[in-house]
Amino acid sequence: MNHEMSSGPRSWKDRPSLIEVAFPAQKVSIETQCERKAGAGQTLTALGGYWKGRKMLVLVRACLLGSLLPATNDIDADLEIFELLMGMDDDAFAHRVKRLSQEDVKRWGGDLRVELLDDDGRWRVKGRDRLRLLGRVLARMPYNERLDRRSFRPEELPEKAFADIWSHVNAHLGTTANSHAELVEQLGVRRFGHRPRVADTFSGSGQIPFEAARLGCDVFATDLNPIACMLTWGAFNIVGADDRFRTAIAKAQKEVTEGVEAEIVSLGIEHDSESNRAKAFLYCLEAKCPSGWMVPLSGSWLISKNKRTCARLVPNTRRKRFDIEIINDATDAQLEASVQGTVRQGEIVYSIDGVEHRVPIRTLRGDRQVGGVSSNDLRRWEKGDVVPRADDFYQERLYCIQWVRPGSDATFFRAPTAADLKRERVVESIVVENLHSWQEAGLVPDMPIEPGEKTDEPIRTRGWTYWHHLFMPRHLLLWACTLKAIRAQPDESVVGALLCLFTGALDKSSKLSRWRVGHAGRPGVAPAGDYPEQVFYNQALNVFPNYAARSWYALRPIVSELPGQAAVVGTANVRTASAAELDVPIDIGITDPPYADAVAYDEITEYFIAWLRRRPPAPFRDWIWDSRRDLAIRGRGEAFRREMVRAYSALAAHMPTDGIQIVMFTHQDAKVWSDMAGIFWGAGLRVTAAWYIATETTSELKKGGYVQGTVILVLRKRGDAKKAYKDELVLEIRDEVARQIDTMIGLNQRTRTHGRSENLFEDADLQMAGYAAALRVLTAYTQIDGLDMTREALRPQDEGEASVINELIEFAVAIANEHLVPDGLEPKVWERLVGAERFYLRMLDLEATGLKKLDNYQNFAKAFRVSEWQSLLASTRPNDARLKSAREFKRAEFGPSDFGSSLLRAVLFAVFEIETEVETDEVMSHLRDNVKGYFQRRPEVIALADYLAGKLATNQPDEAAAARVLRDLVKGERLGA
Template structure:
């Protein structure tokens, strides 16, 4: 059977799998695993400065979920879906084997084997007295304890290894434990990884005529069955390109667009470089090398980064320098004078009284005391701080800058505003710049795979080479700007772009680069555009711009000694001390080679356009978008860092795009203009989608007001929500401490059926509650079925909670009028502060309906129904913690859902991946007063009672206090008993469980005695 037997449109209007089931927990883990790969992610090599890419594994799951049909057997559908994602047991075994994740000794310790030596060999010799015993051993076996080293037999086959890997992985309890051992699916040979699944897939869809032996074949055949041709996936907010790239890798035709030309460039690069054939990649690599080598020859001939011994510079370390008004001394400015913690290298300031300035000596191999002293620089807490002749001087940097508040309330200063032909400070500027150290590569190791480097003080010869570079730039800057080789574009003020203007006086984008950087980038730009003219190579030029500027930080941490990127975070932070790469150190950024991906070249067609989302003129069956909602990253501002370098005379197809960030047109993350822009965008996509097409919208969940906004947007766009899933996509980092939301909500939408549909709140609310109950009960039923087979549920509480919201949105977005008001008008009218709309009310009712069904295991539904929000929150999260849940986003979401005013008051930790509640024993008396949210509840009284028992207060005294403090004690006593029994089962501390048992028994005895 082949695809020629397919009946086009046989699946027209068939419900998609993602509308009913989606393994959100497994996708969450795999998405975070991909995130943690950092620069090992597939697309980051083109430009890691774009941080907002959605994980490729998530995109793959969404596209497949939209294409696969429901067959009426949700459990079987889910099983096939997980096979296609390599989430099934066989896929995990193959992924783990490709990682060599388990040593023979690890396997031996986990599984039973009657014939272990058919697979393993050991280090016991034949003449050893133990040899006979060892030969008869069965497994499991602690080889380390027995002192036997085992390894794979040379003749053991891959199938044999897979057999043992399957058995070993089955001993792990959770999916996360198994998948943590594995390579990501995209890292494994695709033909081998998915070889076993195709017979099962073809059997599942035999009635449709499907016979596929790869994802690309399956995708094309499903597209024919649904739409009569290969499916087309569109993304009008393509950003870094993960959605178009993964859709193309699966075999879809792709349309991508973005208002921002840098986003378009990265997306185009993902499709045309990462997705290129090996032959095309070889051509690109050759062009990269030729460009880099020509410029290297020029720099070498100029002699500007070699010293008199033939050593070549790797990095140049600079700092600001300013004249202290109190002493008249020129003082170098740096928060730290540590250069290398690995080699104990520091810069030491030596007073030069004759010139009223400081010499800077670079010292290597210094003592621990000297290293510690060097950690304190001359910039501390916003102050210039330095010692001179036994006295410490302090001067606020704001004072040095001359900060003052203008009549309009804005902050200004006395810094001179740099002009178009400036590239270095003028002699009378407040802030000067000084080269204070150079990292050199020894002449002997330049051509070796691993170079030897050292740090040195700056010499007169070094300064002479520096002045020569400045002279070259001064003589050529105007011409370079005219030719578009160096920026001539002014910095437009904005939220992020104000900082370089305010703190340094920089007004043009080229001011963010010093003379060396301008020279290197000008020469590279000229070679790419005049000698190469390849768009692919220009993308690597953009990548290199991120690696060397006046905003690149020197990382002196142990084992580092490296240049950090300009956009290590998403801002334009000016620095007191910074580093410039030498050309030798910059060239590898231009010649960088990302790994080849399997399946390249992609079989589908793809196009990339630079345009507003609302002006889309291409039709797609699926629109998958990650819009700029609640997005703290101002890409429309920070990408202007790149645009001035790329905008003049770009090669095809970049010459078809508008090289301007077009800030005024960018959809920003909140407010009335945001809603209007989003409506226009999603209405345009709906108009360019067939009636049986699907849209998937990803956004970060905040609160019910967010959901209300999205309801309005989809209403006005003519779309109806049919499903929602919650996926944890982010990982913790130093930049994300505290209360950051870590998840993404995935909304699935279809076109709203034609016609007028009117309703009133009184009728809609019962329909919402019924839909919520039906959705959650269906999911919980599937949980029970699958849990019985695999040992873990498909949906966690966050999934079920999101399903409640989705059910409400599904009901709401089916209407065109509510209470007589047209929903489009309702969606677009401005909101007033504090306004609670009918939509807000209905969405909140949906949340409460969902939460009322999510009764923690071990607590009665009757008790749950009578709990307040903070009590539900505490007991629900106590139950979740017993499963090992510790992600902050779970606590955030449930706190909002239960309308908890300040959930942090009951939290012991707010760390992103190690969040937890306060234990019963960790509450202080201040936490449990009547003025606190939990202290005012009877759960708070129970916590106090348990603490009293632990402090050896008589149980009868505790009971008497509860009776005195609770006027309705007799009525709520059954609830108290139920909650104490719950705490007895769920509390992590043995003494708390025992105290809860004692107190519960006393309360039951009161009932038995009729008191």
């Protein structure tokens, strides 16, 4: 037993948590990225892939365990225990190994290679023996390479995979646990006197509450949004359900889908006379142009690359309308021509008798601004409408059907026949006849679309005013049948589970579902099929001129899917409430709050609320089935600050003095971080630790200079009053920011040493870490320069008002940027450079990686205090900004005043002269004249020339060559000659 440990209740009440002292940020980052890469394979994604911005389960588990575990006098041992519990130690990979190739064994196996492979490189052993040996090979690999499709994620491990760790864990902690749940309860008793009570008052789709319950905590989860609460409930009661309840759900799914199938087949609306079954229906809008022609609208007429299928418009002069021909086995020329549709950059483009016609859609719709409000001539649809009226500007047209041949999965495309169109009219007539009664029974939405930032789009561009207008008659019929069958189930908890799963099908069936053309496959990648895309592929209500509807044949597998199982052992309480309405005692709060530019879930989830708000089953009956937009925390400024203070004040008020909060936060705006400082002050909280976790994965994100990670802020209740003066805080912030940046740069270097080509953290991440470090210093004080910071935080502020908090946060990010020495430059050289030189060299470093966003130049100019930064740029285009080269500076242009007389400017001038073939003796003479104290600064000249040569090698090879010549000239000159 660790000699520091005592085992009585609340014996650890005042002991720091491990996460406040140490945290293996690098391993947690790599594990988090691995889970993010799993995409649809993540544990909870199957419940609702439409909910974005999820926090990874492994990160939640790490934060919880880090909050409960104590920091002892042996931090290395503490971290070892943490890694054992997380399944991140080397021995765990004997259980985590999924697959390794023979090439992996040859590279990393060492002496194990002989046991695993014969002389011809084939496997010697099979089954469990092979996995056991592969686990040992895996443990020898660099950590990031172990996880790259070779290992199971920690969240996927069964509890029995941890059977061997408990003697070691118990010896260190003085516990008697044999599972995570038992350990968590014992840790909770030591720290809080009972099993830990964890709250998440911004629960979203439920990752934080779910993982807390999986660890054995008692969980309280709230969200204003009933769809968020339903997803959280589904995490506990579908993914986390026991075998008995999951069997009941599966049985009910089978009954529902078979019942709907029988009804659809009896109606005869998905089969043709040859028993082919419709899989998808492709629609487009039509609009009458000034020429009198009805023109089908689509951004592209390509239907399938794999089947070489496209649509072609054939003018019908008699009807002044286009017939749409479906071409199978199209030629390359036909496929290429079909990519260009009739909607191009906001215009309708079509040709008659070789004459091209163009007309802006805005003009045809009569788009205009009246008193700052957008308006147009589109008729606003009414509650009883399901299809356009004959005189509407936009008509809707079925132009292609994807069919499945009987007895096979083979598909083909065909233009609709007269019989197909007759079936369409049958569907329409059924819906028109039953719409009112369906709406009264809650089987079809009757809810208006309220105007809003996201909901304005379908109203303004299509005239749709009720949520059912977003669905084809075919969808309304299918879902009315489905909901009727679901609600007929006798067990209301099962009904709740089916409704939760039903939202996933809704996400794949509406007029907002665009037609996705599959790719033809690449080496090692199978061809992708052609199908209607999900509605919420991003966080908006996107309308398209052409769209696609899945048939019941295609939707039935989605409705009958049951997500994988992951046992939940803790208790859970889920309800619709604002964060400020917390009214239960908690020990730990873990939140991922809305950011200043958060997704407008309150608006876009009304798409689902409209279907589910009537007659909710017992599990959801006490919830408020409204998005409550007026209460949602969104935006920035005074309202954001006020509501966030209320939210975190409620959390602080309901936790004990030794309670702990974890806030996961991501933002690049210094003003938002300034607001966060004020929020924590106002809520009576202080930041005790901050860790930076790399959570994103794709190199595409890095091209825009986006942040790659999340700051984990650890907070406690603020204790004794502390006072400081601003000049004292400046020094403290400088030291804290420097320590934070050095730690993260060190992680980058270690990661690259282990074979990873990209940094774990990018510049934007390091900037954001500066904010977090500043918060750690600032929130410890209650009074700065005589100002009561709690009162200051709660005081209403005018837009753009400067404040002490703002000033200190801005200072922190400036320090962070000054501390970022570009790769390839010695710190001692960097330290002697002026701001404009640092700006130029830092941006040259970014340009070498392909970053060209003007925002990056603006941010770093601000950080380095370069007011005339634009004079250093050759291009200021938003997405294609670029520094001036040495040749573009020429002789006379010197940029900012401190840049014109700087060492770097002299070096660039010398490079320019070498490029323009000035005699080398003259180049060196000018260089000596231009650099004050030249002979003392020769090493810096060499370093800058070498840096320029490296960074310009790809983008400006001629200039790079000139820089190399200069470097060698300075190196080789004879001093004193």
